[in-house]
Amino acid sequence: MSTNWFCARVLAELYPQVEVDASVLYVDNGxxxxxxxxxxxxxxxxxxxxxxxxxxxATAIARRMVVPPLRSGGQAQYIAQPVPDGNEDPDLADVMGYVLENLGSRLDVGQLARHAHLTRRTFDRGFRDATGSSPMRWVLGQRILQAQRLLEDTDLSVDAVASQVGLSTGVTLRPHFRRLVGVSPQRYREAFRLTEAEAR
Structure with missing residues (x-):
C-alpha cells in the first residue's frame, strides 16, 4: 500500500500487517x-x-484536466519542480517533444543531453529535478503509452508494436509493459477490445 510520506509511519504502526511504501505515487494490487x-x-x-x-x-481525461497523462506508480513522490509546460523550461520541453517524435529510434541520455545542448550530467540532474524521474524511465513510460495506443488502434503484432516504440521485439516489450500496465500486451489488447465492444 502507498500513502503520503507524511502519514506513512502512523499507517505502518496502526496496521503492521500491511506493507507500506511511502516512496511511490501509487500501488496497484489488482x-x-x-x-x-x-x-x-x-x-x-x-x-x-x-x-x-x-x-x-486516459489521455483525453488527462488533457481535459491539464495533468500529465502517465506518471507511473513507481515514480518518486518527491518532485523538486512541476513538470515544465514549455514556458518555464523550453529546452526540456523541446527534448520531450523530440523524444515523442522519435520513440521508434534508439534514444539514450547522451543523445538527449546533446539535443538540449547540455552535458550529460547537467541534463540528467535537471531532468530529475524537473520531473522526479530519470530521463530513460520517462522515455520508457512514453514508449509504453504509445504501445498501448497501438494495441488499441491497430492489428499490429506485439513484435511490430515493440519495433515502432523503440523496444526492438516483443520479448523486450513484454516485461516492461507488464510491470507498468499490469497485464501482458496481448491481454491488454483483448481486454480493451472486449470493453470497447461492451460499451457499444
Whole structure:
C-alpha cells in the first residue's frame, strides 16, 4: 500500500500487517489501488481508466484536466519542480517533444543531453529535478503509452508494436509493459477490445 510520506509511519504502526511504501505515487494490487495523496490520486485514477478503457481515454481525461497523462506508480513522490509546460523550461520541453517524435529510434541520455545542448550530467540532474524521474524511465513510460495506443488502434503484432516504440521485439516489450500496465500486451489488447465492444 502507498500513502503520503507524511502519514506513512502512523499507517505502518496502526496496521503492521500491511506493507507500506511511502516512496511511490501509487500501488496497484489488482482489486486495491492506493495512492500517496491528492495529485497521486489523480494519477491512480488515470491508471485505472487506462487499464479498463485504454490509453486514449486516459489521455483525453488527462488533457481535459491539464495533468500529465502517465506518471507511473513507481515514480518518486518527491518532485523538486512541476513538470515544465514549455514556458518555464523550453529546452526540456523541446527534448520531450523530440523524444515523442522519435520513440521508434534508439534514444539514450547522451543523445538527449546533446539535443538540449547540455552535458550529460547537467541534463540528467535537471531532468530529475524537473520531473522526479530519470530521463530513460520517462522515455520508457512514453514508449509504453504509445504501445498501448497501438494495441488499441491497430492489428499490429506485439513484435511490430515493440519495433515502432523503440523496444526492438516483443520479448523486450513484454516485461516492461507488464510491470507498468499490469497485464501482458496481448491481454491488454483483448481486454480493451472486449470493453470497447461492451460499451457499444
Amino acid at each position: 482489486d486495491v489501488v492506493a495512492s500517496a495523496g491528492t495529485s497521486a490520486g489523480i494519477d491512480a485514477c488515470l491508471h485505472v481508466v487506462r487499464r479498463i478503457w485504454g490509453a486514449r481515454a
